[in-house]
Amino acid sequence: MWSRQRGGLRPLRCGVEQLRCRRREREAALRKARREQQLVSKRLLRDEALEEAEEGCVAMIFGEAEIQQFLRLAQRGTEEKEREGALVSLRRGLQRPETQQTFIRLEGSIRTLVGLLTSNQALLQLEAARCLHELSHSEQSAVVEACLPATSYLLTYLSGHSSDFISPHLTVLEALGYALSQLLQAKEAPEKIIPSVLGSTLPQHMLQLLQPGPKLNLGVAVEFAWCLHYIICSQVNNALLITQGALSTLGLLLLDLAGAVQRTEDAGLELLACPVLRCLSNLLTEAAAEAVGGQLQLRDERVVAALFILLQFLLQKQPSLLPEGLWLLNNLTANSPSFCTSLLSLDLIEPLLHLLSVSNVVSVLVLTVLCNVAEKGPAYCQRLWPGPLLSSLLDTLAFSDTEVVGQSLELLQLLFLYQPGAAQAFLQQSGLQALQRHEEVAQLQDRVHALQQTALHG
Numbered sequence: 001m002w003s004r005q006r007g008g009l010r011p012l013r014c015g016v017e018q019l020r021c022r023r024r025e026r027e028a029a030l031r032k033a034r035r036e037q038q039l040v041s042k043r044l045l046r047d048e049a050l051e052e053a054e055e056g057c058v059a060m061i062f063g064e065a066e067i068q069q070f071l072r073l074a075q076r077g078t079e080e081k082e083r084e085g086a087l088v089s090l091r092r093g094l095q096r097p098e099t100q101q102t103f104i105r106l107e108g109s110i111r112t113l114v115g116l117l118t119s120n121q122a123l124l125q126l127e128a129a130r131c132l133h134e135l136s137h138s139e140q141s142a143v144v145e146a147c148l149p150a151t152s153y154l155l156t157y158l159s160g161h162s163s164d165f166i167s168p169h170l171t172v173l174e175a176l177g178y179a180l181s182q183l184l185q186a187k188e189a190p191e192k193i194i195p196s197v198l199g200s201t202l203p204q205h206m207l208q209l210l211q212p213g214p215k216l217n218l219g220v221a222v223e224f225a226w227c228l229h230y231i232i233c234s235q236v237n238n239a240l241l242i243t244q245g246a247l248s249t250l251g252l253l254l255l256d257l258a259g260a261v262q263r264t265e266d267a268g269l270e271l272l273a274c275p276v277l278r279c280l281s282n283l284l285t286e287a288a289a290e291a292v293g294g295q296l297q298l299r300d301e302r303v304v305a306a307l308f309i310l311l312q313f314l315l316q317k318q319p320s321l322l323p324e325g326l327w328l329l330n331n332l333t334a335n336s337p338s339f340c341t342s343l344l345s346l347d348l349i350e351p352l353l354h355l356l357s358v359s360n361v362v363s364v365l366v367l368t369v370l371c372n373v374a375e376k377g378p379a380y381c382q383r384l385w386p387g388p389l390l391s392s393l394l395d396t397l398a399f400s401d402t403e404v405v406g407q408s409l410e411l412l413q414l415l416f417l418y419q420p421g422a423a424q425a426f427l428q429q430s431g432l433q434a435l436q437r438h439e440e441v442a443q444l445q446d447r448v449h450a451l452q453q454t455a456l457h458g
Contacts, residue, residue: 022410059095067093067103071112074128080121087116087127094134097143103135104146110135114153117176122169129175136182144186151183151193155200170217173209177223184230194236203231203241207249210276212256218268221253225275232282239288247289250280251303258306261313270318273310277324284331303332304342308351319358326355326365333372337380340373344383349373353392360401367396367407374414381418389415390425397434402443409447416454423455431455 062070070093073086093099103109116128132154135147158176183193197203206224210216228246232238253276261269283289311325332339343349352370356363370389373380396408415422435452438444 059092059099061096061098062090062093062102064102064106067099067106067109071106071109074116074124075112080124083121084123084127087124087131091127091131091134094131097138097140100135100138100140100143104143110147110150111153114150114157117157117172122172125169125172126175129172129179132179133175136179144182145188147179147183148186148188148192151180152196154180154183155196155202158202158205170220174217174219174223177220177227181223181226181230184227184234189230190234190236194231194234197231198237198240203228203244203246207244207246210249210253212253216256218272222268222272222275225272225279229275229278229282232279238283238286242283242286242288247280247283250276250283254280254310255302255306258309262309270314270321273314274321274324277310277321277328281324281328281331284328290335301342301346304329304339304348305346307332308346308348311355312351315355315358322355322358322362323365326362326369330365330369330372333369337376340376340380343369343373344380349384349389350387353388356392356396360399360404363396363399363401363404364407367404367411371407371411371414374411374418378418381415381422385415385419385422390422390429394429394431394434397431397438402441405438405441406444406447409444409451412451413447413454416451426455 067090070086070090074083074090077083077086094103110132113128113131117125119125119128132147132150135143138144154176158173158180183189184197186193206228209224210221210228228241232241253272257269257273257276307325307329311322314321314325333343343352349370352366355366370384373384393408393412396404399405399408412422412426416426432452432455435448438448441448
């Protein structure tokens with residue numbers, strides 16, 4: 001990125017573009033790593049009240065005969081309580097790996113469970129869904145693979161049951177959403193499951209379940225937001241999701257979440273915020289997002305304001321999720337002068353700088369967003385410059401993390417190029433001394449030397 005010229009190091013005229021390319025390459029690698037990491041997210045969501053009621057009940061290991069008896073009773077029992085009780089016993093047994101292995105060896109066992117979802121008895125549906133829930137959460141790959149053939153049945157069921165659910169049905173839907181989210185993480189999912197999902201009406205139904213409004217159910221929305229996230233991570237056909245309105249639906253949900261965290265102290269909103277932020281962030285990196293005016297669909301200032309409300313909420317409630325919001329902010333500002341303008345016009349630079357002390361990961365993302373703004377040119381740097389920016393950058397130069405320092409150097413280089421007086425102010429505040437501690441760091445020394453030369457000689 002930096003090239004030697006006579007008499008020392010200085011940035012090339014195309015340094016801004018090279019800075020941008022380097023950052024985009026690094027972000028592409030990080031996004032790939034994030035997608036792979038995010039595809040492993042086992043979340044067992046057993047009902048706490050149910051667990052308390054069953055406290056003291058030991059999950060038993062069942063053999064073939066007992067499992068077959070439970071399935072027969074569930075299908076043909078004469079009393080509703082008898083049928084439900086058979087599935088309750090089976091569900092408890094399926095918490096044991098030995099019972100899971102026996103269950104999947106029985107021909108038609110998974111199909112029987114899925115068939116019970118069509119029952120007109122809500123509690124029977126719920127227990128069948130909970131049995132699938134236990135199987136889909138299994139740590140044994142053979143058990144999860146045995147669930148794969150059930151995907152088509154799940155799709156048929158879910159595609160026909162997408163709206164106007166009464167309370168027990170919402171619980172069933174939540175459990176099924178969870179089971180589907182686990183199947184979508186299977187290694188075979190991109191070839192065997194996700195194409196079938198995208199070829200069905202289920203994506204439209206998922207987006208309907210994520211529409212903000214009085215019918216939005218938090219538990220159901222969380223599960224299907226995770227389903228959508230795993231589909232997007234697979235990159236099988238994100239263009240289709242974008243054309244079906246995923247960006248606008250998720251953008252509206254983001255606005256609704258920001259309003260909700262201001263109105264209520266109810267726990268759980270961060271559980272929905274996480275997959276929604278990930279979905280939006282990943283979709284914005286798709287070429288199809290630009291083709292359909294994805295950023296226009298997200299309504300600039302409202303989205304930026306909502307995102308900062310959520311960042312403050314996460315800072316208090318779940319700081320580990322801050323990177324999710326900052327990744328979205330990075331992807332919004334990377335190629336959009338209008339989103340950068342929104343950051344400046346809403347006076348959000350200083351709140352952003354306050355996040356620099358949270359962690360190294362957060363610091364790198366904050367500095368990357370600021371680079372996105374600075375690279376838009378002199379007018380943007382002029383508006384960035386007043387206030388605490390320089391003192392904050394001098395603080396980050398004291399960090400030992402090379403990623404944080406490297407990003408700080410890139411931001412300073414942009415400021416020196418575009419903002420008259422920035423280099424002089426840097427020198428006056430002992431900037432050269434701050435750089436000296438990094439002169440011998442292999443990953444940084446060329447950039448440190450180049451910045452020193454720019455500060456001294458322009």
